[in-house]
Amino acid sequence: MEPFTKLTAVAAPFDMANIDTDKIIPARFLRKLRTAEKGYDPWLFYDLRFDADGNERPDFTLNKAPWRNTGVIVAGPNFGCGSSREGAAYAMLDWGIRCVIAPSFGDIHYANEIQNGMLPAILPEEHCATLRAQLAATTGASISVDLESQTITGPDGATYAFSIEPIYKERLLKGLDDVGLVLQELPAIESFEKRHFAKMPWLA
Amino acid sequence: MPQPMPLTLFEKIWRQHVVVDKGAEALIYIDRNLLHDGAFHAFGALAKEGRKVRKPRQHLATCDHYVPTSGREKGLANVIDADAREMIRLFDVNGAESGIRSFGMNHPQQGIVHVIGPETGFTQPGITLTCGDSHTSTHGAMGAYAFGVGATNLKQVLATQCLWQKKPKTFRINVDGNLSAGISGKDVALAIIAKIGTAGGTGHVLEYAGSAIRAMGMEGRLSVCNMSIEAGARAGTIAPDDTTYQYLAGREYAPKGKQWDEALVLWRALPTDDGAAFDREVSLDGNAIEPMLTWGTTPEEALPVSAAIPDPASFADGNKRAHAESALRYMGLKPGTKLTDIEVDRVFIGTCTNGRLDDLRAAAAVLKGRKVTVPSWVSPGSTQVKREAEAEGLHRVFEEAGMEWRASGCSGCAAMNGDIVPDGMRAASTSNRNFEGRQGKNVRTHLMSPAMAAAAAVTGRITDVRTLMGDR
Ligand code: SF4
Numbered sequence: 001m002e003p004f005t006k007l008t009a010v011a012a013p014f015d016m017a018n019i020d021t022d023k024i025i026p027a028r029f030l031r032k033l034r035t036a037e038k039g040y041d042p043w044l045f046y047d048l049r050f051d052a053d054g055n056e057r058p059d060f061t062l063n064k065a066p067w068r069n070t071g072v073i074v075a076g077p078n079f080g081c082g083s084s085r086e087g088a089a090y091a092m093l094d095w096g097i098r099c100v101i102a103p104s105f106g107d108i109h110y111a112n113e114i115q116n117g118m119l120p121a122i123l124p125e126e127h128c129a130t131l132r133a134q135l136a137a138t139t140g141a142s143i144s145v146d147l148e149s150q151t152i153t154g155p156d157g158a159t160y161a162f163s164i165e166p167i168y169k170e171r172l173l174k175g176l177d178d179v180g181l182v183l184q185e186l187p188a189i190e191s192f193e194k195r196h197f198a199k200m201p202w203l204a
Numbered sequence: 205m206p207q208p209m210p211l212t213l214f215e216k217i218w219r220q221h222v223v224v225d226k227g228a229e230a231l232i233y234i235d236r237n238l239l240h241d242g243a244f245h246a247f248g249a250l251a252k253e254g255r256k257v258r259k260p261r262q263h264l265a266t267c268d269h270y271v272p273t274s275g276r277e278k279g280l281a282n283v284i285d286a287d288a289r290e291m292i293r294l295f296d297v298n299g300a301e302s303g304i305r306s307f308g309m310n311h312p313q314q315g316i317v318h319v320i321g322p323e324t325g326f327t328q329p330g331i332t333l334t335c336g337d338s339h340t341s342t343h344g345a346m347g348a349y350a351f352g353v354g355a356t357n358l359k360q361v362l363a364t365q366c367l368w369q370k371k372p373k374t375f376r377i378n379v380d381g382n383l384s385a386g387i388s389g390k391d392v393a394l395a396i397i398a399k400i401g402t403a404g405g406t407g408h409v410l411e412y413a414g415s416a417i418r419a420m421g422m423e424g425r426l427s428v429c430n431m432s433i434e435a436g437a438r439a440g441t442i443a444p445d446d447t448t449y450q451y452l453a454g455r456e457y458a459p460k461g462k463q464w465d466e467a468l469v470l471w472r473a474l475p476t477d478d479g480a481a482f483d484r485e486v487s488l489d490g491n492a493i494e495p496m497l498t499w500g501t502t503p504e505e506a507l508p509v510s511a512a513i514p515d516p517a518s519f520a521d522g523n524k525r526a527h528a529e530s531a532l533r534y535m536g537l538k539p540g541t542k543l544t545d546i547e548v549d550r551v552f553i554g555t556c557t558n559g560r561l562d563d564l565r566a567a568a569a570v571l572k573g574r575k576v577t578v579p580s581w582v583s584p585g586s587t588q589v590k591r592e593a594e595a596e597g598l599h600r601v602f603e604e605a606g607m608e609w610r611a612s613g614c615s616g617c618a619a620m621n622g623d624i625v626p627d628g629m630r631a632a633s634t635s636n637r638n639f640e641g642r643q644g645k646n647v648r649t650h651l652m653s654p655a656m657a658a659a660a661a662v663t664g665r666i667t668d669v670r671t672l673m674g675d676r
Binding site: 033204 | 245368527639
């Protein structure tokens with residue numbers, strides 16, 4: 001997993017609350033294989049990005065010139081609610097988005113972002129709203145994110161502190177893979193299993 | 205002597221599964237994991253890292269998302285497209301290579317993952333259970349801590365049988381009183397989500413309690429817990445009791461003989477102790493719950509069937525107002541319209557929320573001796589449910605009413621298998637998500653109970669099922 005330390009990138013505003021993972025990637029694309037050559041970015045926000053005939057909707061944020069290079073999304077509350085599909089994280093990551101700033105996230109999607117080296121940064125709604133308004137006013141403006149100091153710098157230079165659990169911060173900073181972290185505990189797991197299944201042999 | 209601290213059901217399960225406690229997070233042992241045909245990403249990642257499934261016996265797999273619900277005897281040839289055929293092929297390959305028990309497309313135990321878990325007794329009280337699917341919350345109805353994970357966490361469970369997790373908070377939802385005739389677990393779930401919101405449970409494990417929940421059968425409880433994720437919750441739970449044990453006894457993977465007696469002793473100690481503290485608590489009056497349905501594009505945009513479409517301008521919360529405005533545009537509905545004046549084009553009964561035998565019985569009771577007026581289909585939650593329903597003759601009730609009786613799968617819930625509602629049409633559906641585009645492009649979904657969906661199929665519009673129950 002690629003570590004996340006600092007990022008300065010074009011940021012796009014998404015005003016809606018409850019952007020569910022079905023919106024981020026419609027279910028019909030989840031059957032696609034994801035390879036190094038062919039990522040999930042073509043399906044990102046597909047039904048919002050394209051009309052019924054497969055033509056780009058010019059109004060949609062990511063279809064506007066500077067926002068095609070979006071690396072950060074600033075969204076409303078409950079971002080990534082709904083389905084557990086990790087495809088939602090894949091699609092954003094493959095597009096080049098490595099950070100989502102929102103007042104709150106769906107639990108499973110939050111974990112999926114972390115597992116993919118993406119930063120889900122939690123910022124109070126009033127600050128998210130300010131950032132979204134500034135980004136909407138200056139298409140293509142950038143935001144800087146510093147994970148170490150847990151700060152976000154907006155287009156106007158104002159700085160905001162965001163929250164993230166220390167455990168997730170450490171994983172992202174070091175690019176740690178969870179399987180490795182778990183397997184370090186193998187002796188503890190094996191002794192747990194012995195006790196646990198001795199008590200409940202029907203579960204083994 | 206000091207009294208032991210009273211604990212919640214969740215706290216007891218959590219404590220019994222902590223392998224390593226690091227304060228901020230704990231390594232949690234996962235007793236059992238369920239897999240479906242969407243799990244190929246996790247198997248692919250596992251293979252890429254050169255890892256193996258550590259304990260294949262702790263897993264059970266079924267093919268549900270991509271399977272067709274008609275013409276299954278034709279095998280892979282009848283699967284919607286090449287991509288989906290590949291999913292189903294990979295499902296069989298991954299099962300065979302990993303040694304995981306797998307119910308392929310034409311296996312007699314095939315079914316929707318959250319139906320077969322309880323049905324086979326794989327899901328049990330007191331266990332931790334994961335699945336790469338958000339509706340894993342369903343299994344909490346049996347007194348388990350069950351939650352959905354993404355592909356990377358699923359890979360970890362396959363490789364290690366453990367997950368690092370931050371301990372969630374607890375949230376008790378009390379539903380007391382008696383549910384009226386015609387009110388099911390689905391109505392209770394929608395009433396709860398309408399009250400607490402789609403993010404109301406975020407970071408929490410819900411415990412449903414109160415006399416209305418206790419009086420519910422296992423299948424109603426499974427519907428309630430299924431919808432926990434629609435309230436944003438990590439999981440939903442219900443304390444196990446005699447209803448749970450009666451349901452579980454004799455099922456394939458349930459303990460037998462002496463082990464059953466030992467298990468019962470452990471299970472009976474699980475329910476939340478008197479005086480245990482929850483981080484949050486709300487109460488609903490079960491007597492007041494009416495048949496519920498959604499009018500918008502999130503499950504919290506739900507109202508009793510007697511209500512009218514609300515005016516977004518009346519919403520104090522700006523985000524909710526904006527959401528309601530865009531939802532009404534998508535749904536093609538106007539404020540003030542009575543819900544019972546909304547006409548539907550399609551009716552779908554099934555899914556992991558409402559595809560169990562009791563659900564089909566409730567729908568059939570409404571349909572008996574009547575005809576549907578819009579194209580409608582039923583997909584039982586599992587092949588076993590299908591057999592049981594046929595043994596009772598329910599399939600004839602559906603067919604005589606003019607509904608299609610299909611094979612089991614996720615079908616029109618996420619519409620991944622091709623069972624989509626045509627572009628722009630309005631569906632009455634017993635599924636769990638009314639998100640834009642979920643059941644097909646521009647499709648307008650109204651979530652409701654099986655009885656309500658059956659009533660809508662008969663009249664062709666949203667109907668209070670109780671008006672069709674008078675003479676029965
Ligand atoms: S029926 Fe629907 S919600 Fe349930 S597992 Fe299948 S797709 Fe998911």
